[in-house]
Amino acid sequence: MSSGYQIKNQEGLYYMTFQVINWIDIFTRPVYRDIIIDNLKHCQETKGLQVFAYVVMSNHVHVIASSTEGKLGDTVRDFKKYTSGIIIETIQTINESIGEWMLNQFKSAAKKHSRNQNYQFRTHENHAIELRTPDFIREKIEYTHNNPVRAKNVENPEEYLYSSARNYANMDNTLEDVLIDLPWKTYC
Template sequence: MADSYQIKDQGGTYFITCQVIGWVDVFSRQTYRDIIISSLKYCMAEKNLIVYAYVIMTNHVHLILRSKSERLSDTVRDFKRFTSNQILKSIDENHSESRKDWMNIVFEYHARFNKRVKDKQFWTHENHAVELNNNEVMDSKLNYIHENPVRAGWVERAEDYLYSSARNYAGLYNLLEIEMI
């Protein structure tokens, strides 16, 4: 992993991208997006995680995060491990998941090339962490996160996408209470 994308300051604020291995469009299904939301709520309540912004796209999640306990790497690792296990279990147990066999082939294939993974790999190991150490970079990443669904052509306005903190910043109903920047 490139040194420039590592979390160096464990108490710093970072832009993080969690990418599904093979760019599999897992989060096109609500049930898997909801696992992400639920896990973020848990990390906020139990692991001192502060979420400033997020968006859940079909195959990746962008976040702006900080750890009050100055253990951001540990929290991100635990979040990815837990969500990986929960989503893979949900895929296997979901009898109506038409893509189950194909997704499992992709996850098993990528696991063969990674000594740290047993059977299936869900997330890539990189987080592409970028420290947000000034307001210009912070504003740029916040805008990038919120405009993702607009650039994808899913919504006309960022605040119209339910699985994004753009709704929080617009004062609308939201799925996850965050701290505003």
């Protein structure tokens, strides 16, 4: 693992990216996006995860988070392991149109790393970057929220259903965030 992207300060605020191997667009399907959201909720309720911003894109997830229990690295590890397992299990049990192809991709990736057994769903790196200043926090929240706009999925960040931009715009959302009081350019 690259030492530049490790969660060293377990009590810090981090911007992280969880990328599906080979950039497979699995999160275009609600069933898989909902697994991510449900597990983030679980980590909030049981592991002290504080989510300040997030977005679930087609093949990766951005999260800005910290831990009230000072165990962010453990929580991230558990989140990644559990969601990967549930997603693989779901692919195997539902009538997924490209399920066999995805499973073959995940098997092939697992063979390249000794710490994998059967499947590798996402890259091992979290690309964790500690956020220490208000300007850097603002930059990463805006980057996270504008991902769907850059991908041309929506015109405005708050229109994207799987993003905390909705929370910051005082709209209903599937996941409650801890809001950071920073000025916003595009929100209502």
